[in-house]
Amino acid sequence: MEKDKKKTRFVYQPEYPGGPREFTKFLYSNLRYPKEALANRIEGVVYMEYDIDNKGIVVATRVLKGLGYGCDEEAARLIKMLRFTVAKVGRLPQLEAAARQTQHSQSGNTGREGTAREGGC
Numbered sequence: 001m002e003k004d005k006k007k008t009r010f011v012y013q014p015e016y017p018g019g020p021r022e023f024t025k026f027l028y029s030n031l032r033y034p035k036e037a038l039a040n041r042i043e044g045v046v047y048m049e050y051d052i053d054n055k056g057i058v059v060a061t062r063v064l065k066g067l068g069y070g071c072d073e074e075a076a077r078l079i080k081m082l083r084f085t086v087a088k089v090g091r092l093p094q095l096e097a098a099a100r101q102t103q104h105s106q107s108g109n110t111g112r113e114g115t116a117r118e119g120g121c
Contacts, residue, residue, distance in 0.1 A: 012087030014052050034070025046075035056084040
């Protein structure tokens with residue numbers, strides 16, 4: 001006779017309020033395509049890593065793989081605007097580092113998001 005074990009998660013990820021759909025909506029509505037990238041017909045994915053503090057605010061960003069032409073700066077600007085719901089372990093909030101990608105596309109498919117492990121363009 002085995003005791004039913006309660007499933008316990010020890011590591012909780014910060015979540016964007018409303019989930020992935022709202023996150024994508026946020027990117028679509030706030031992305032400002034850089035003029036330099038438009039002029040040079042630059043499209044692609046900027047891979048970012050960022051740190052979230054215990055209040056859910058992005059405090060630091062790092063470009064893992066960029067495009068240049070203002071796309072890296074725009075991706076960092078978008079990421080810094082994010083506010084997350086931070087998980088608590090016990091009574092203490094948990095600090096977290098996360099990675100995201102933002103896609104820059106002149107064809108109107110801007111704002112794709114995902115983890116750094118997902119495919120690009």
